[in-house]
Amino acid sequence: MALLSDLINLNLSDVTEKIIAEYIWIGGSGMDLRSKARTLSGPVSDPHKLPKWNYDGSSTGQAPGEDSEVILYPQAIFKDPFRRGNNILVMCDAYTPAGEPIPTNKRHNAAKIFSHPDVLAEETWYGIEQEYTLLQNSVKWPIGWPVGGYPGPQGPYYCGIGADKAFGRDIVDSHYKACLYAGINISGINGEVMPGQWEFQVGPSVGISAGDELWVARYILERITEIAGVVVSFDPKPIQGDWNGAGAHTNYSTKSMRNDGGYEIIKKAIEKLGLRHKEHIAAYGEGNERRLTGRHETADINTFLWGVANRGASIRVGRDTEKEGKGYFEDRRPASNMDPYVVTSMIAETTILWKP
Numbered sequence: 001m002a003l004l005s006d007l008i009n010l011n012l013s014d015v016t017e018k019i020i021a022e023y024i025w026i027g028g029s030g031m032d033l034r035s036k037a038r039t040l041s042g043p044v045s046d047p048h049k050l051p052k053w054n055y056d057g058s059s060t061g062q063a064p065g066e067d068s069e070v071i072l073y074p075q076a077i078f079k080d081p082f083r084r085g086n087n088i089l090v091m092c093d094a095y096t097p098a099g100e101p102i103p104t105n106k107r108h109n110a111a112k113i114f115s116h117p118d119v120l121a122e123e124t125w126y127g128i129e130q131e132y133t134l135l136q137n138s139v140k141w142p143i144g145w146p147v148g149g150y151p152g153p154q155g156p157y158y159c160g161i162g163a164d165k166a167f168g169r170d171i172v173d174s175h176y177k178a179c180l181y182a183g184i185n186i187s188g189i190n191g192e193v194m195p196g197q198w199e200f201q202v203g204p205s206v207g208i209s210a211g212d213e214l215w216v217a218r219y220i221l222e223r224i225t226e227i228a229g230v231v232v233s234f235d236p237k238p239i240q241g242d243w244n245g246a247g248a249h250t251n252y253s254t255k256s257m258r259n260d261g262g263y264e265i266i267k268k269a270i271e272k273l274g275l276r277h278k279e280h281i282a283a284y285g286e287g288n289e290r291r292l293t294g295r296h297e298t299a300d301i302n303t304f305l306w307g308v309a310n311r312g313a314s315i316r317v318g319r320d321t322e323k324e325g326k327g328y329f330e331d332r333r334p335a336s337n338m339d340p341y342v343v344t345s346m347i348a349e350t351t352i353l354w355k356p
Helices: 004-008 107-114 117-122 169-182 209-228 262-275 277-283 319-324 340-353
Strands: 019-026 033-040 053-056 069-079 088-095 125-136 186-191 197-206 230-233 248-253 306-308 315-317 329-331
Touching: 019 069, 019 209, 033 053, 033 209, 069 169, 069 209, 088 107, 088 209, 107 117, 107 209, 107 340, 117 340, 125 209, 125 340, 169 186, 169 197, 169 209, 197 209, 209 230, 209 340, 248 340, 262 277, 262 315, 262 319, 262 329, 262 340, 277 340
Parallel strands: 019 088, 306 315
Antiparallel strands: 019 033, 053 069, 069 088, 125 197, 125 230, 125 248, 186 197, 248 329, 315 329
16 A cells, blocks of 8 residues: 555656646735646746646735636746656746736846846846744744743854754755755855744845745745744744844845956945935835844844944945955845845846936
8 A cells, every 4th residue: 555655756757748837926915925736748948838827816815806817927947846856846927817917026027127238237146145933833933942931042053053052954954955956046054043043045146036046945945844844934023032033135246346346336336225225125024123123233224334244234245355356245134024026126226227
């Protein structure tokens, strides 16, 4: 008699050329991920050769019941680490039947910015540091914490090891390998300052692909925590008090910044970001005011300041960049629940296209 695990691990390529494509999209909250699967006649590597699909937008908060059909446009393909074989994950964005992007489709506008000739010429690179917190499913309290109580103060947990410091490493390592399998340019992981909190980094990724890769990495993490019976939270301040919040620091460079003399370009870009500080903060994640307090390695939400190697700044420039006169900078303002399509395209728009 076959076990469930035997059936889940069936290798379809032994008996058929058909594959399973899991279509992924962003739901009505702008943060919830949804997906459903369909059978295709054979392997596909070009997203534009995949069929469009539809879903009931009235059940995701994205359309009224009397006109509920929303159309999915496939945009990026990744290998499926859950079904493996030739099966795929497909990142989609959502449109009305008339072909108009729905309000929660932030990818459409980002793609327009990234396809602008001036932005294309600058070959924008991004590295996004995605922080998150693992919660006990039944009580929504961080894993490793006593229920209704608190662990010892922060200090030993950042990049810590040991059963009393690192909680959930099996989930974190499973996610790391699954992202590499999928073809996501995940570049590392580490335990964070607050126990039960972790970080993974995606990048360097060019242009719109940074958003596609981060969203699919989040999807894979949600699926793994589902299997583990744990809840992942992207709340920017999951625990009030003397505990670090969760961000999505976004490292950024252009071709001009990476070339000789790039430090001057970096400083001009930071100046432009300062002039649009309020606009960026408004787009950098919900609840970010609970995180950007001027404490716990943040700058106050109403203050814009930058510095070299300063983790209490809005924008941090690395020592190597200062020394070499070229490189990249880190925007430390985005919250962990930010939309990477919005943040990456907005940084490009402000630093390359916007004229003060």
